[in-house]
Amino acid sequence: MNAIYDVYQSLSIPSRMLVFLVLAPLVGGFLAGADRKLSARFQGRYGPPLRQPFFDVLKLFQKERILVNKFQNFNIILFFLFTVFSGALFFAGADLLLVIFSLALAGTFFILGGFAVGSPYSHIGAERELIQMVAYEPMVILMAVGMYQVTGSFKVAMLVQHQQPLILFLPGIFAGFLYILTIKFRKSPFDLSMSHHAHQEIVRGITTEFSGPTLGLIEISHWYENVLLLGMVYLFFGFNPWIALTVCLATYVFEIFIDMNYARFKWQLTFASSWLFTAVVGGSNIIVLAMMK
C-alpha cells in the first residue's frame, strides 16, 4: 500500500511535474470518454467509444484557425498554462493555497477570453462563469483551511501523508466540496456557462466564438483541471491510496449520475444554494474543529 508513496517520494520535484504533464491529459481524456459512455448508458444509448475525446481534439487541431481578435487566443493560452501550472504544483506536493489561487487565475483568464469577443452569447456565458466562480471559490478556500486545522500544514506533500484519515475530521468540508465539484466539472444542474450537451439557450456559452485548435486547447485544459480536482478529492482519503483512488472514481460516477438526473438551475439558485451549503456544512465543520482544539 505504501508502494505508491515510495515511488512518489523517490521522484524529484521537476520529474513529478513532468509525470503530471504527460499522464494527466491521458487520464483526463479517458475519464472524459468514460463520462460520455456512462452518460449514454444512463440514457439507454450505446454511446461513443472510450477514445472519443481524443478523436475530437485531434480533429479540432486539424480545423481552420478562425480568430475574432488576437486577445481571444492570448487569454486561452494563459488559461491553459495556468491550469497546467496549478496541476503541476499540486502533484509536486507544493502549497495547497498557491494551487487554489493559481487555479482561480486560470479561471479568470478563461472568463476574459469569453469577454474578449463581441458575441452576446459569449458574454452571457462569461458572466455566468464569473457567478459560478464566486459561488464555488469560498468552499475551495474552506477546504484548504480545514485541512490546515487538522494537519497544521498547507503542503500537499504533508497532507497526503497524514496518517489519520482527513475525512473523519472534515465530513462537512467533503460534502461541501462534492457540491461545488459539480460546478467545476461543468455538470447539470450547474452547467450554466457552457455545457457538453447539445441545445441550450445560450448556444455554447463561453466557448461560442472559439473554434478549431483553440477549442481543442480548452478541452485539454479541462482534462488537466479534472485530474487536479480528483487529486483534491484524493487528499481526504490520503491515508490509504486504494480507498482514495476508489473514492475518486466513485465521485466521478456520482457527478455523472447527478448530471443525468437534474435540469439546469437558474444562476440565482446556483449562487444562493452553493453559498448556503458552504456556510452550513463547511462553516460548521470549521467551527467544530476550532472548538475541539
Add this chain to the structure above:
Amino acid sequence: MGWFKRSPWVLHYNATACNGCDTEVIVSLTPLYDLERFGIVNTGNPKHADILLATGSVNAKSVQVLKNLYNQMPEPKAVVAVGLCAISGCVFQDCYNVQGGVDKVLPVDVYIPGCAARPEAIIDGVIQACDVLERKHAERKKARKRS
C-alpha cells in the same frame, strides 16, 4: 489521415421545412438510432460544426441565414441536404418566395432523399459526408504544401 471520420460535429438548420425532416434528424439522436456512437454531436454552433444539415426548401428570407451559417463554419466543411424539399424545393418549388433546393445557395455535397428522410438515410448521409470532409482536408493539406 484526418480525424474527421471519427468525430463529425453537425449543425442543423431548418430553411423552410415542414418539421418532418427536422423531427427525423432529432430522432436519429435518440436511443434507438444513437448518432453519438459514431462520435457525431449535434452542436448548435456554426463555429464548432463540420457538417451543415439543411432541411426544407430555401426561401427569400432564409437565404441570408443559410449563407451566414455556412460562412461561419471553419474549413473543412460539408453541406448535406436532407429531404426532397432541400434537394429540389419539391412541391413548393413554384411558390413566389421559394428559390428551390439548398444547392441554389450553397455547394451541397450529399443529398438525402425521402419525404421525410428516414433516420437510417440521414445517418448514412452524414457518414458519407465524413468522406467528403476527409477529401477536402487532404486537398487543403496539399494546397498548403504547394504554397
